[in-house]
Amino acid sequence: MNAAAVAVTTTMNRDRAAPDRRAEFDAFYARNIGRITAQIRAYVGDHDEAEDLVAEAFTRALTRWKTVGSYDNPATWVRRVAWNLATSRLRRGAFARRFLRRQRITDVEGPQPDRVDLERALTALNERHRKAIILYYIADMTAAEIADQERVAESTVRTWLARGRAALAERLRIDEIKEQP
Template sequence: MRDADEFDAFYAASSKRVLGHLYVVLGNRSDAEDAVAEAYARAWDRWASVRDCDSPEAWVRTVAYRIAVSSWRKAVNRWKAHRRDTAGAQSVDGVSVDHVALVAALRQITVDQRRVVVLHYLAGLSVAEVAAETGTNVNTVKTWLARGRKALAAQLTDGDQQTTGDGRSYAV
């Protein structure tokens, strides 16, 4: 039972954070929830080795990201249909205009840039930690961060009007 209690504590301490990070990277809460749930199931199956990792949370985050990418590759048509269906969705009450603008801007940059921006600025990982988690070198991460910041700046400061991911404009 020690393993179950230890895993339960790990899950309780990290699951919301991992879900939040993956949601920002993917831009779709449902896909993020599915990938995170599967990643935690895999972590439980391998808990004896996962708990000994330098960062079990990074292990789960990486596995969740890979599960999501695999899902994209297997279901491109389903994903495109889902994106079309959610294009006109209304925002959730309590979500600020800044949050909507940031999510919309993040959707406009490449997945690699979005992933490193989220890990570095929202998850608080260092450039070296981001490089280790993504399996890339430090210079590539720095390049993606620079390009991501530039693209986000262009999205977030482009005139007096901002556009959401579905093409609707709103005043800044």
């Protein structure tokens, strides 16, 4: 038997022996797919792109589930991978060009901003401000948690949030922005 055959057999045995692992991963996926996709969609401004990126992040988690599944919060790992992938893709040529085209649409009409308006307004933010805003409002992270993840001072995150809020308020025509956190 050659080496490749040995290795593939090992893989198949692993699959047969893991029904609990599948159920565990599926439950984890169901709990987190919506919220993480929402974050990435808000970041990249494109639903299909967001779904692709998040699917890739979950797939990477799945291929390492023995390790990732043992973490206190595997969703943090998936979210981080998805963000890294999104950042990488945003900086690539074709997608960046589409992104920049959307960025030109910066003025939003109407007192009741819907999600399209919000995505357009988000794309106009500085990348770090945008990330902080999304992590704060969609991922429900505190300024301290964002600071820890981004390895910056908490005061820096507060500045990002304040600037992000101000820019969003201007673009979304929201008059009252609460001074927090």
